[in-house]
Amino acid sequence: MNDKELLMLLKSDPERGLALTVGQYSAFVYKIAHAKLSDICTREDIEEAVSDIFYILFTNVQSSNIEIQSVRAMLSVIAKRHCINVFHKHSRLPETVGFDELENFIGEDKDTDTELISAIKQLGEPDSSIFVRKYYLGQKNTDIAKELGMNINTLNTRLSRGLRKLRIILEEGL
Secondary structure (H helix, E strand, O other), X not given: OOHHHHHHHHHHOHHHHHHHHHHHHHHHHHHHHHHHHOOXXXXXXXXXXXXXXXXXXXXXXXXXXXXXXXXHHHHHHHHHHHHHHHHHHXXXXXXXXXXXXXXXXXXXXXXXXXXXXXXXXXXXXOHHHHHHHHHHOOOOHHHHHHHXXXXXXHHHHHHHHHHHHHHHHHHHHO
8 A cells, every 4th residue: 555545544533544664664663663762762661662663653644734745754754853853851860879879788788799799890891980970980071071071961871870780780690
C-alpha cells in the first residue's frame, strides 16, 4: 500500500489505517529509535518511544489541516524529534545512588570494601575516577565535569551507566 492510500485510510478508517501503517513502517521507526536511543534507554523504553511515534502521527493526521504528502517522511521527522526529547529526558534523570546509600556499604566490612573498590576499578577510566570523586570524596557533578574537561550531561550519563555496570559486577561477585 502506498503513502497516499495509507493517508486516505488514516482519515476515513483511522483504526485500520493505523494498523496498516504500523505493520508497514514499524521496522523503519524502530530502527530510527534504536539508533538514537540505544545508548541511554532500555529496549522497553525504545519500544514505548516507537508506540508514541505512531500515536503522534495518528493524532497529527486526525487533527491537522496540513496536507501530508508522505507517511514515511512524516514518521521520520516525528521519530527523530521524539527521540531527541526522550534522549534529553533520560539524560536529565540519571539513575544515581546517593552518597548516603553508597556509604552504607563502605566501612561495614573490609571484605565488602575490597569488593566495592575492585568493582569500581573494573569500570575503567574515567568512570572509576568519577565514582571515587563523587562517592568517596563527595564532589559535586559540576566540579567533577570541570576538572575532567567533560560536559555535565556526559558525566551524568557515565554515572548512570556506571551504576548499572557496578550493580551487575557486584551481583555477579555475590
